[in-house]
Amino acid sequence: MELLSGNEAIAQGAWEAGARIGVAYPGTPSTETMEAFAAKSDVYAEWCPNEKVAVEVGLGASAAGARVIATMKHVGVNVAADPLFTAAYTGVGGGYVILAADDPGMHSSQNEQDSRFYGRAAHIPVLEPSDSSEALHFAKHAFDISETFDIPVLIRSTVRISHSRTPVDVGCREEHELIPYKKNPAKWVMMPAFAKPRRRDLDQRIKRLKTWVEDTPLNRIENYDSDCGIICSGAIYQYVRDALPHASVFKLGVTWPLPVESLKRFAQSISHCYVIDEASEYLSEQIHAAGIPIDTLPHPLPADGELTPMTIRKSFGEEDMPHCDAATDLPPRPPALCAGCPHRGVFRELTRLHAIVTGDIGCYTLGALPPLSGMDTTVDMGASVSMAHGFELALHDSEHRPIVGVIGDSTFGHSGLSSLLNTAYNRGAGTIAILDNRTTAMTGHQGNPFNGITLQKRPSREMDLVALVKALGIEDVVTVDPLDVHATRTALKQATTNDDLSVVIFRSPCVLLKKSFIRKAPYVVNSSCTACHACVSIGCPALECDSESGNVTISAVQCVGCGLCSQYCAFDAIHQVEEASK
Ligand SMILES: Cc1ncc(C[n+]2csc(CCOP(=O)(O)OP(=O)(O)O)c2C)c(N)n1
CATH class of the missing domain: 3.40.50.970 (Thiamin diphosphate (ThDP)-binding fold, Pyr/PP domains)
Incomplete structure (x- = not known):
């Protein structure tokens, strides 16, 4: 076991x-x-x-x-x-x-x-x-x-x-x-x-x-109460068993095709038969369409989101189940890019440029949240590149803000490549920023064609991103370290002010990759700080801001020493620990 x-x-x-x-x-x-x-x-x-x-x-x-x-x-x-x-x-x-x-x-x-x-x-x-x-x-x-x-x-x-x-x-x-x-x-x-x-x-x-x-025994009937029967499947079966222990249950293990005749017999054998489904009408629509007599739930269940045993009990007008109460007084923990994440500075700079940013799916989607607020759209994998082209087509005569598509390396391999092929083929303009953190970070650091690491660690090829982009006929391709604010700013300025299709590859390993973990000495704020909060504008969770005095401190536990905040300080008030103690 x-x-x-x-x-x-x-x-x-x-x-x-x-x-x-x-x-x-x-x-x-x-x-x-x-x-x-x-x-x-x-x-x-x-x-x-x-x-x-x-x-x-x-x-x-x-x-x-x-x-x-x-x-x-x-x-x-x-x-x-x-x-x-x-x-x-x-x-x-x-x-x-x-x-x-x-x-x-x-x-x-x-x-x-x-x-x-x-x-x-x-x-x-x-x-x-x-x-x-x-x-x-x-x-x-x-x-x-x-x-x-x-x-x-x-x-x-x-x-x-x-x-x-x-x-x-x-x-x-x-x-x-x-x-x-x-x-x-x-x-x-x-x-x-x-x-x-x-x-x-x-x-x-x-x-x-x-x-x-x-x-098939993959479907199962549990006969209890002949007054109330539930048709359900998957996780909902467990919730139903918890919430309505006396109900009879038709537990579907096969949900297509449905065992229509067996369901009909079950429904007819029970005074009140209900279907319970989660964020979907998949089962009830089909069961209705098959002419199986089904009752309406006493109180409707939410149409979206997950169900719980509690929501199911409530829909039957039953008492609360005290042991199921989830704590509601927990402090909120909004998601944020990690301290030292190489994606952070790119979004700070895109916001400075007032760019229209078509985003994509990965850790970097968090660049949409304040204080970075550096993203206008996120729809599906690869859409950053194709939607940037769409924005360019619609706005290029009227809009003078730069249009930048931002995509991660894994997402680029997933479907951004064919989108970029389209933009190049149709002689589109704009800028594409590929955030190459050497991994598929969001889902737990899987390998991808651009880091050349395969699932079973078999020998592989590491794709040459620059050569690949150039092979599409795109000449303006540069590779930049996103932890270098000046280089990031210069590259984005150059890419967004020419009339060509430009690609900027921001390359710096994910801070959580063991090999790349920066973990240099942390930074500290000294007495030159004017509390202007330019450093805070990068949204690093290591920076703490006193709500009364406005003073900024850096958490030595969270800071990994990437140095991005010090590059945004105009008063030379942020230094690495060794330097500060000199
Ligand atoms: C079609 C599709 N497949 C898989 C996913 C899950 N998913 C979300 S982001 C992501 C990978 C992101 O990796 P990358 O583009 O390298 O960005 P990073 O997270 O490393 O910044 C995956 C696999 C998804 N959202 N959509």
């Missing part, structure tokens, strides 16, 4: 099922799944530059006969949707399981999405575990389902399943020989002449799945 997170359990299940290959792009809450899989014996695993590439690499390996797992967060499924939809037509060779980890409540995402809609739209079965033990077993089953029905299988988890640890009985690995590859264009070449019969074949496979799903 081990205590595993849902993510680790899915990796364990894939390993036990004999999966040989794992492919992923990181994204919370899915990331640890591939990290755990990569640490197993007898497997190959890699980070891909994005989720579309990952799903395609996985499909190739599956076609060649291997069992494969691909993992991503919910928004990654949008990126991977193109191969995903057609993979339902081709079907698989070796079993192919894809994890989509959703983030209801948006703990670390730009939107709330329900990946089960993808299963339904793409005709791909969806399994939803409710704890780590199920995560392991469902992952194992998913490979068999994939091979039996010749179809990829989606495992949908949510943040509470992915990140909660529950006891799991781990087993041994069952080796699976490669399923011999045979050339079969009618299955694998999806041009219309082959895709049309394959579409009809898909219908047959779905028909078989719909029969199978009525009896």
Whole structure:
């Protein structure tokens, strides 16, 4: 028995099922799944530059006969949707399981999405575990389902399943020989002449799945109260058990296709049957559409955000559960760039320039928050570069503020590269700042093509970012140390005042990377300080400002000695400890 997170359990299940290959792009809450899989014996695993590439690499390996797992967060499924939809037509060779980890409540995402809609739209079965033990077993089953029905299988988890640890009985690995590859264009070449019969074949496979799903033990009925029954899945099952212990429950483990006939019988056997779903109407819409009689909840549940046992109890007009009360008197902890983060100065300088900044997704999105307030837009990975081009197209005759797209190195590899190709191809202008902190910091320091570190630390290539940008025909490319304020200011000024498309690569390792950790002697403020607060304008959490006197001090615990604040001091009042004590 081990205590595993849902993510680790899915990796364990894939390993036990004999999966040989794992492919992923990181994204919370899915990331640890591939990290755990990569640490197993007898497997190959890699980070891909994005989720579309990952799903395609996985499909190739599956076609060649291997069992494969691909993992991503919910928004990654949008990126991977193109191969995903057609993979339902081709079907698989070796079993192919894809994890989509959703983030209801948006703990670390730009939107709330329900990946089960993808299963339904793409005709791909969806399994939803409710704890780590199920995560392991469902992952194992998913490979068999994939091979039996010749179809990829989606495992949908949510943040509470992915990140909660529950006891799991781990087993041994069952080796699976490669399923011999045979050339079969009618299955694998999806041009219309082959895709049309394959579409009809898909219908047959779905028909078989719909029969199978009525009896699979992955769904479970718990019969208690005949007056109140709940249909639910995933983490919500655990909340329902806590909140309404006497209710009967239809616990769905397969949420596409739904076991319509079994659900109908359950609903008819109960006086009042309800559907409880989180930040989504996925289940209730389908259950209504199937003509299954469902009651309206006594009090509606919130339409967005995570549910809790408490919100569910309240919707039934039940008393509070005192042990479930979360502390409400905790001090707020707004997110901030770390002390010493190399992204900080770039945003300070962009604000000084009054630039319109199209931002992107990564640690640097925090540059949007006060006091830096250095970002105008953030939408999806890669959008900084393409939206900067859009701003330029619309405003270049009327707006005299510089337009700057800001993107991280991993995000540039994910999809910024194709956006920059577009701007270069269409002779766009503006400035692109690539914040190359030598890692994919936001999701926990994964490797990417620009630091050349692979998931299993196998030999790799470190892409030459300057050469890559130049290869697009962009001549104005410079590399700058973002911890040098003068160099940063000069480079941005130069890039934003010429008529060309310019790229500035700000290169300095993430301060949390062990190797690069600056940890020089901290800085201190001396008596020349006039409390002008120019240093505070960079928003470093190491700088503390007395609310009454306005005096600034630097926390020796937090300061890592990057020296950015001293470069903003016009009164020579900030020095490193050794210098100050001279
Ligand atoms: C399509 C998609 N996939 C994955 C993610 C998760 N994610 C958010 S930021 C990020 C990486 C950011 O790395 P980088 O661009 O290098 O910036 P850093 O955090 O290092 O500053 C990832 C993988 C996402 N938001 N969207």
